[in-house]
Each structure stands twice: as C-alpha cells, then as structure tokens.
Amino acid sequence: MTARPTPIDPPGLHASPAFAQGMLAQTGPTLYVGGQNGTDAEGTLLDGLQAQTEQALRNVLAVLAEAGTGPEYVVKLTIYLAVGIDPGEAYAATGAVWGAHRTAVTVLAVTPARPGALVEIEAVAVLPD
Secondary structure (H helix, E strand, O other): OOOOOEEEOOOOOOOOOOOEOEEEOOOOOEEEEEEEEOEOOOOOEOOOHHHHHHHHHHHHHHHHHHOOOOHHHEEEEEEEEEOOOOHHHHHHOOHHHHOOOOOEEEEEEEOOOOOOOOEEEEEEEEOOO
16 A cells, blocks of 8 residues: 655754655655646636646646545645746645645746746655555
8 A cells, every 4th residue: 555655854954834855655656747837627827826826736636636646645746936926925825725735845936838827836646555
C-alpha cells in the first residue's frame, strides 16, 4: 500500500504552515500533472490573479481526482507566476481551494507562454493503492 507522503522539516530550517521543506514518499505509481493555468472548461482565461490561481488549483484537483488521488498525496507543486506578481498575493488565493495540505513547493517568476496568464501550476503526486 502506498503510504501518504510525509512532510520533512529539518530543525534549523524555516517551518512554514503552508509548505514543507521536503516530502518523503514511498512511491508506487506516480502522476505528473502538466501545467494548469486559470482557464475554465471552455478554455476561457479568467480575470485576475485570485480567480486564475483558484481555477488552476481546481484544474490540478480535477486531474488528481481522475487518477484516483488527491491533494494529500501531492509530493511537489511548482508554481509559475508572471514576472511582477507578488507571491504573497498568490499564496493568499490558494487557501479556499487547496486547503491545509502541506507539500514541497517551488515558486518561479516567468514570462507566461499564454498572453494574460498570471499563474501556472504543476503537481507531482503518488497514487494510493
């Protein structure tokens, strides 16, 4: 049985309530979720950072659910923000959708491939047995 990933937070490193410094996963099947941005089912890009972040996370959750897993099995999120976006503002938009599921997170400032996109989110998850 694939155990739920365990956050690793060594003493002496910042202990964040939002993310873990590392994740220990006993892996079996692994799901790699490609970059999801703030588009709805019709492909319409939503307006504003909060709406785009929430929709991108809902899209990630939909892929996880389709594969039979959920946010508690995510071992890594990579969040790409458009250059100039405040990471704190993006973080504030995650709580309502993602909840309290801590995982390893990397945030990068990039020039978006899609005009108007402010955020794109990738995930790596293990699948429970």
